[in-house]
Each structure stands twice: as C-alpha cells, then as structure tokens.
Amino acid sequence: MxxxxxxxxxxxxxxxxxxxxxxxxxxxxxxxxxxxxxxxxxxxxxxxxxxxxxxxxxxxxxxxxxxxxxxxxxxxxxxxxxxxxxxxxxxxxxxxxxxxxxxxxxxxxxxxxxxxxxxxxxxxxxxxxxxxxxxxxxxxxxxxxxxxxxxxxxxxxxxxxxxxxxxxxxxxxxxxxxGLPPVLPEWAYGFWKSRDVYPHQRDAEADHAGHRQHGIPLDAIVLDSPWATQYNTWEFNPHQFPDAVGYVRRLREDGVRTVVWVAPWVNLDSREGQYPPDDESARLHREPAPNYEPRHFVKAADGDPLVAKWWMGKGSPVDFTSPEAEAWWREQAKGVLALGVEGIKADDGEGWYIPDDARFADGTTGAQAAWGHGLRYRRSMQRALDEVHPGTGVLFGRPGWTGQQAVGITWGGDQPSDFWSLRTLVAATLTAAATGFSNWSHDVGGYLGERLTARAPKELLARWVQFGCFTPLMQAHARFEQEAWTYDEELLDLYRAHVLLHERLVPYVRAAAATAARTGLPIVRPLALTDPRDVRGWSIADAYGYGPSLWVAPVLEDGARSVHVDLPRGDWIDWHTGAQVAGGGEVDAPAPLDRIPVWVRRGALIPTYPAEHVARGLGDTPERERPLEVTLWGEPVGGRALVRLADGTRIRYERGEVSVSPDRRVDFRVRT
Structure with missing residues (x-):
C-alpha cells in the first residue's frame, strides 16, 4: 500500500x-x-x-x-x-x-x-x-x-x-x-402514480378516477413539477389547483396520499421550466419567486448568492449548512404538509450545480462538500415530515452519496423507454443494493419515453411493470400518457394483476426492510451478499434475491418469451407452476408476456395480504389488524420455519403445526 x-x-x-x-x-x-x-x-x-x-x-x-x-x-x-x-x-x-x-x-x-x-x-x-x-x-x-x-x-x-x-x-x-436504512410506513411500499405534468386539478382527479374505474390499487398520487406558483414556493398554484385543500382531503378520504415534488432551488425566472398552459400560470413563472431570500442561498466566490441555470429555470440553491436557511426552508414545507400532503418528492440535490469555488455557510467550499448537499437537503425534508406527520410521512429522493441510504426512498432517476435502459436500471438496482440502498424505486415504463418522443411501447411497459412489482416501492411516472387503460385489455389485465401482487407482498417486503434496518442486508439482494462463495454472484446483472426467499429474473429483451437464469444454490419452487428446481446452475424459464420468472426457496414462509383486502390499495387499516395469508412453500429442512414481520408478528411452522404471536387472523396454506 x-x-x-x-x-x-x-x-x-x-x-x-x-x-x-x-x-x-x-x-x-x-x-x-x-x-x-x-x-x-x-x-x-x-x-x-x-x-x-x-x-x-x-x-x-x-x-x-x-x-x-x-x-x-x-x-x-x-x-x-x-x-x-x-x-x-x-x-x-x-x-x-x-x-x-x-x-x-x-x-x-x-x-x-x-x-x-x-x-x-x-x-x-x-x-x-x-x-x-x-x-x-x-x-x-x-x-x-x-x-x-x-x-x-x-x-x-x-x-x-x-x-x-x-x-x-x-x-x-x-x-x-x-446510517442503516429505515423501515418506512406501509404506504411507502405500495403503488404510487404520477405524471410529468397535471395541467389542471381535473387531470389529477381523472388519473385517480381511472385507477378506481379500472380496479388498479392506488396508494398515492405524486404531484410532480409543476404544482406551485413558481419554483419552489411551496404554495399551490390556484390557477392549476383551484381547490388544492379539497383535492388533498378527498384523496385522503379515499385512502390515497398526496406527495408533492420539490427541488432545492428558488427561482428568479421559471420560464424555462414547466408550467400549466393557462395565461396566469405563464405570468407567474415569468416573475421571481416571492420567497427568493438571498441570505439563505449558497454563495458564489464573490459572496453574492450563487445564481445558475438548472433544468427548471434560473435560480439559487438553498444552503442547508445554515441553520437559519434550513429552518426557513423546512417551515415552508411544513405549511404544505399541514394541508394534508404526506409525502415529499425531493428531486435534484446532486453535486453537479455546485462549483468548486462556491461557499457554504459552514465555511466549506463546493470543492469540499458539493456532494454532501443532497444529504443535508434530504434530512431537512425528512425533518419537516417528522414534525407534521410523525411516523407516517414519506420522503422520496433522487440524489445519492454517503448517508443517503438512511433517509427515505431513492429512485433511479430519469430513464428512456427502451429495453437497454431497463437492463441498465436492473443492474443499477443491484449495485445500489450492494451499497446499502434498501428502500428503492424507479419510474415504471421509463420517464423520458421512447426516443424521447413517444410513450413506452406495450411490451416494454409490460416487462417494466413486472420488474416494478418486485421493487420495494412501485411507482409509475412518465412524460407521456402511460396509463394502463390507454393501451389494450391485455396490458390492462397484466398491469392490474402485477400491481395487486405488489400490494399483497407488502408484509413480506416490510419484513425484509426490518432486516435491513437491523443488519444492513437490503430488500433487493445481489447474490454476492447472500452467497459470496458463489463466484457468479459478483457478475449476475439480470436476476436478484428479493427478501430472504424469492429469486426474481426480469425479462430484459424485446420479444423474449423465455429467460436463461442463474439460480442460486439450494432447492427452489417455481412461483407460477409449483415445479421444484435444483439450484446452483442455470435454468431456462418460460416467460410469456404476462409472466415474470420467480422462484421461492423451498421451505419458506411467505406472508401476503389477501387480494380482496388490498384491491383498492393499502388504505388505513392498522398493520396489526390486517388479515394475513401465509404460504409454506414445500417442507423446510428440519421441519421448521419462522417469519417475523415488521410489526413484530411471529409466525412459526414446526412439523405440521403453525403458531402466531401475538394472535391475529392468519389463513395458512401449503404449496407443494
């Protein structure tokens, strides 16, 4: 050395x-x-x-x-x-x-x-x-x-x-x-829906209604950019959302949360950003944001506020090393949260826009601390959520660097809608997991569109939905019209089925999240973490462990109707057919359009929610009061199996006998 x-x-x-x-x-x-x-x-x-x-x-x-x-x-x-x-x-x-x-x-x-x-x-x-x-x-x-x-x-x-x-x-x-990754509220592991722009409140209401009409479970609507008067005022644009408080309340009464988008900038000019098509919204975005406060921003080398062009206009980044600036920003966020909004989509925050000669209030420079900016931003937003919605608010962030795995959920950024991007996203999911990101998500179908000009093709969306089903948070977001009901009945049925399966798996996923919070072992598990002696685990980029007992192989090629998969050592059972498969080698698995290959480790207990219980989404039932289905997949080695849920429930199987502590409603099944 x-x-x-x-x-x-x-x-x-x-x-x-x-x-x-x-x-x-x-x-x-x-x-x-x-x-x-x-x-x-x-x-x-x-x-x-x-x-x-x-x-x-x-x-x-x-x-x-x-x-x-x-x-x-x-x-x-x-x-x-x-x-x-x-x-x-x-x-x-x-x-x-x-x-x-x-x-x-x-x-x-x-x-x-x-x-x-x-x-x-x-x-x-x-x-x-x-x-x-x-x-x-x-x-x-x-x-x-x-x-x-x-x-x-x-x-x-x-x-x-x-x-x-x-x-x-x-x-x-x-x-x-x-920082170990936290266990988040149940709705953080559900299904969220978003569009790049809801031109008007009625468009957001129509998206919610579409999910109800077509029987797709829904846990949150994300109001992405734009929703505020300018970037980033923390005030609903009354010309876009004329009854924001009523809208948020009505969603919540239907069991659906609201999440609002933000970036850590305040703009002098928002004309190059996105804004609704009405004249009054256009006028507002030409004006400096009313909360532009020079004393609260990162400084340029000359001591003036750093002013830069970013992707939603021209403005200044908030200096979260300043206790006064952080409190000022957090209090604005709390005003929106007090209206009933329960989630924040904390976009941006990467170090790109902070030049080397920038100055933070704590005396550091951009050269020293640009990539630490995102963690301070995240912590501020999480603190606002904790103060208004303790234990139930959820942060959804984009940036990474040391420590960000310990705050909220991270999503994989902007993806074009093509199979190459889906493949690289799966690889990124695995490398992120190997770095400690457990609470993870991505834009189902890709955000940027096909060739940046059209929505995701049907087959790509189908395969992305299947990958999203086996991701901790399933979140659909796009620039284009990618609602399932705008394709055809085949895609709609497939979409609905995989969102429902994702909702049913929430107790299994949160049990894995609790393991991550104790030990650091993430929900998505590259084989290198679970069986490092298997040299394949350091290179498998197209399959992964999902919690302790599932092995998932997303379909990553257009037109593929089978996949060639490395299966970990041990005995496995095909999720779809019940066929037993010996691990340690390679298998060819059928993958018709409506199926993602998944295997269950023999002897595993898999807890799920009944389909009818989550057909509309997770809603508000207290976790301990939810009914459970627990499936034993084959006889375990030694005749014993145990699963401990995030709420403390323990379900034990021992030589044909099942016990649950504390007592609750459990429907026990055996899959042979």
Whole structure:
C-alpha cells in the first residue's frame, strides 16, 4: 500500500441539457510515497489518511486478476462487476442504447446524470473501502492496481478499509457508520402514480378516477413539477389547483396520499421550466419567486448568492449548512404538509450545480462538500415530515452519496423507454443494493419515453411493470400518457394483476426492510451478499434475491418469451407452476408476456395480504389488524420455519403445526 500524487488541473465539463458530467483532468507524472497515517478503529476496520497535497492524491493497493467489485451506488450500465474500470463518481453514466447517435457512441455515449453515486466498494478479495469525502473528483480505478483517489482541493484523503468476514458484514460495518436504512410506513411500499405534468386539478382527479374505474390499487398520487406558483414556493398554484385543500382531503378520504415534488432551488425566472398552459400560470413563472431570500442561498466566490441555470429555470440553491436557511426552508414545507400532503418528492440535490469555488455557510467550499448537499437537503425534508406527520410521512429522493441510504426512498432517476435502459436500471438496482440502498424505486415504463418522443411501447411497459412489482416501492411516472387503460385489455389485465401482487407482498417486503434496518442486508439482494462463495454472484446483472426467499429474473429483451437464469444454490419452487428446481446452475424459464420468472426457496414462509383486502390499495387499516395469508412453500429442512414481520408478528411452522404471536387472523396454506 502506498500513496500516489499527481500535479495537474481539473477540466470537468458539465452538460446541462442531459445533466451529464464529462470527467477530464490534465495530470503530470505520478509520484509515489509512503506518507500516510493509519488508525485502527476496530479489529477489522482501519482508517488511512493522506494530508492534502499536489492536485490529486490516491491510495494505491495491489490488484488481483480474479478480483471482482460491486457497489459504488447506482451504476447504470450493463454490468454489475466494476473490475477493470476507472470511474469518477458523479461523472459515470452515459446512454449507449439503441437511440444513441453513432458519433456519440464514438465518444462514449450521451452523458447523463450519475444520480446516486456512493464512494463505497465491495471487493471479492475480502475487503471493502469507503472514501470519506464529499467533494468533486472522487475516483476509483479498479484494474491491475487499485487506486482510490480524491482531489486535494476536497481536503484530506480518508479511506476506511473494512476486512470483515463476509461482504454483508463489510456492508453492515459501513452502514453502521453512515446510517442503516429505515423501515418506512406501509404506504411507502405500495403503488404510487404520477405524471410529468397535471395541467389542471381535473387531470389529477381523472388519473385517480381511472385507477378506481379500472380496479388498479392506488396508494398515492405524486404531484410532480409543476404544482406551485413558481419554483419552489411551496404554495399551490390556484390557477392549476383551484381547490388544492379539497383535492388533498378527498384523496385522503379515499385512502390515497398526496406527495408533492420539490427541488432545492428558488427561482428568479421559471420560464424555462414547466408550467400549466393557462395565461396566469405563464405570468407567474415569468416573475421571481416571492420567497427568493438571498441570505439563505449558497454563495458564489464573490459572496453574492450563487445564481445558475438548472433544468427548471434560473435560480439559487438553498444552503442547508445554515441553520437559519434550513429552518426557513423546512417551515415552508411544513405549511404544505399541514394541508394534508404526506409525502415529499425531493428531486435534484446532486453535486453537479455546485462549483468548486462556491461557499457554504459552514465555511466549506463546493470543492469540499458539493456532494454532501443532497444529504443535508434530504434530512431537512425528512425533518419537516417528522414534525407534521410523525411516523407516517414519506420522503422520496433522487440524489445519492454517503448517508443517503438512511433517509427515505431513492429512485433511479430519469430513464428512456427502451429495453437497454431497463437492463441498465436492473443492474443499477443491484449495485445500489450492494451499497446499502434498501428502500428503492424507479419510474415504471421509463420517464423520458421512447426516443424521447413517444410513450413506452406495450411490451416494454409490460416487462417494466413486472420488474416494478418486485421493487420495494412501485411507482409509475412518465412524460407521456402511460396509463394502463390507454393501451389494450391485455396490458390492462397484466398491469392490474402485477400491481395487486405488489400490494399483497407488502408484509413480506416490510419484513425484509426490518432486516435491513437491523443488519444492513437490503430488500433487493445481489447474490454476492447472500452467497459470496458463489463466484457468479459478483457478475449476475439480470436476476436478484428479493427478501430472504424469492429469486426474481426480469425479462430484459424485446420479444423474449423465455429467460436463461442463474439460480442460486439450494432447492427452489417455481412461483407460477409449483415445479421444484435444483439450484446452483442455470435454468431456462418460460416467460410469456404476462409472466415474470420467480422462484421461492423451498421451505419458506411467505406472508401476503389477501387480494380482496388490498384491491383498492393499502388504505388505513392498522398493520396489526390486517388479515394475513401465509404460504409454506414445500417442507423446510428440519421441519421448521419462522417469519417475523415488521410489526413484530411471529409466525412459526414446526412439523405440521403453525403458531402466531401475538394472535391475529392468519389463513395458512401449503404449496407443494
């Protein structure tokens, strides 16, 4: 192990149109030394610190030809194994799918936002590393030599090395330092519906009515951008929502929550954003937001508020390191929450828009803390929810970095509607899980549309709905008309069935969420976390464990009617047919359009809600009062099985006898 330094300069380029960062540096020849300090923070935890020097400084570790790497947050690519890659976090996502122009493919694809990076990586060789730094320029070079580096402008290089006995234990050690994922309220694991723009309140009401008319369960409506008078005033636009309070109340009376979108900016000019088509809304968006308060924003190098163009206009980012600014922002949020809104969609917050020379109120610079901005933003919004809706409010956030896994739900950012994007999203789901993200979601069907001009094709939407069914929060959001009832009866039936199955699985999923809160083992489980001795687990990018007992293989090719799947070791039962399958090898599974291949570990107890109980959504029944169905899938080894739900209910099977503690209504079934 040695220190490597480089003189040079950063030349990163931000592409605002796609929120993509192109990483670039001019570096001189490196210089090696052994000038670092080591602290023993535990028997299997060391902290290596390198004082700031040169332009870039890195910790160089020996490589190995068979070493594999997983983690680093949500890596949107075709592979989960990052071995052989050199990547800069925040600048490591590009679209190279079927609609990428050839000239862009030649330069690596269309740069896109690297939404949820985290400077933590798991190695197959018995170690993990966390680069404890919130600045621009954190790099991981994972080749013949492993180099973990930062820029000196970001402060000291601090690398935590974990050598615990298993990948899951190393992940747990990281999460105990940075935050374990919480168990969220039941509705956070339900089905949410959103559109890019509801031009008027009646359009949002029609979306709600459509779900009721067509029998699709519904737990929340997300009022995405725009809903406020300007960006981001926290005040309903009366020309768009003339009866916002009544609308929120009527949804809530029907068992449906309301979530409102926000970004951590206040605008001087919102004309380049989205706004409803009426003249009065257009007039409002031409004006500065009335809550534009210069003293509460991140400062530019000259001491004035940082003013920048972002994707919804021109404005200034809130400085959450200032207690006064954070309280000012939070109090505005609480005003909307007091109207009955129970969720916040906290968009944006990534480090791209914070330049190196920006100044935060706590004395740090953008170079030191740009990527820590999102966590402070999230915590402020979660605090507002806790103060108005303690125990029931839900935060839905986009950005990533150290600690964000411990606050609310994260979704996978903006996806085009094509199979390449679906495949890379599944891979990103796995790498995010290997980094500790347990409460996870994505835009079912893709947000950006097919070729950015049309809604998702029927087959793609069907396959995305099936993947969404086996994702902790199932959330449908798009720029285009992607409501199930606007396709055909076949798609509508498939859509309804998978939303209903998702709702039924909520007790199983929340039991897995409770495990994550105790141990760090996420709801979505890459095989590398559950069976690290199986070398396949470090590279499987198209299948995953879902909780302790399910193995899911989304269909990721257009027109496919079967999938070739790596099945973990052990004995499995086909969810659809009941056929028993020996694991440890590969299987070919039928995948007609209405089916996603799923297997259940033999001997597992799977708790679900009865279909009739959640046919409209989760509603408001207290968790302990809900009826349960519990299915035993084959005889367990040793004749015993146990499941503990998030509410503390324990269901035990022992040699043909079933017991439930505390007592509640349970319909017990055996699947042979």
């Amino acid at each position: 040695k220190v490597r330094t480089w003189e040079g300069r950063a030349e990163d380029q931000f592409i605002q149109l796609t929120e993509g960062m192109v990483a670039a540096e001019t570096l001189e020849d490196p210089v090696d030394s052994t000038d670092f300090t080591v602290e023993e923070l535990g028997s299997r935890h060391r902290l290596i610190t390198v004082a700031p020097r040169a332009h870039r400084m890195g910790l160089a570790l020996p490589g190995h030809p068979e070493q594999r790497f997983i983690g680093l947050g949500a890596r949107h690519g075709l592979h989960v194994d990052q071995a052989g890659r050199a990547l800069q976090l925040g600048a490591d996502r590009a679209y190279t799918g079927p609609d990428c122009p050839p000239d862009m493919l030649d330069v690596g694809g269309i740069p896109q936002g690297d939404y949820a990076p985290v400077p933590f990586v798991l190695s197959s060789r018995g170690w993990a590393a966390w680069v404890d730094n919130d600045g621009h320029g954190v790099r991981f070079e994972l080749g013949d030599e492993v180099i973990l580096s930062t820029r000196a402008a970001a402060g000291p290089l601090r690398v935590h090395l974990f050598t615990h006995a298993s990948p899951a234990a190393r992940l747990r050690a990281f999460l105990r330092l940075t």
